[in-house]
Amino acid sequence: MSVRDKPAYRELVYGLVMRIPSGRVMTYGQIARILGEGYDARAIGNVMHATPADEREIPWHRVINAQGGCSTAGRTLPPDLQQLLLEAEGVVFNEAGRCRLLEYLWAPEP
DNA sequence: GGGTTGACGCAGA
């Protein structure tokens, strides 16, 4: 409530992403919707990219787009790192590079 | 303080 309270937008996203269990994934839009309609999927993605290595405890690789694919192709090192990590968790991607959101999509319980 | 970029989502063609 004090002005010193910085917008914990990032921490909010981090806390939610850390709740994602292994083998499950969440979409940027889903996270934005859970945080509140005042948020946007693009902001989530931006925050995730802004995630410093110090927050590497956050399974950011479990956050994918509504298409069921990773938008990090070519932006991570090595490329497709997110897909590789998800595959290691048991998530199967099709030839189109997309997975069944209805099967892997996860949401926090109230 | 202002402008641009960007790990996106959705509607239309």
Add this chain to the structure above:
DNA sequence: TTCTGCGCCAACC
């Protein structure tokens, strides 16, 4: 079904 354009918000320069 895929491709294109527009809108949204936060972080960076």
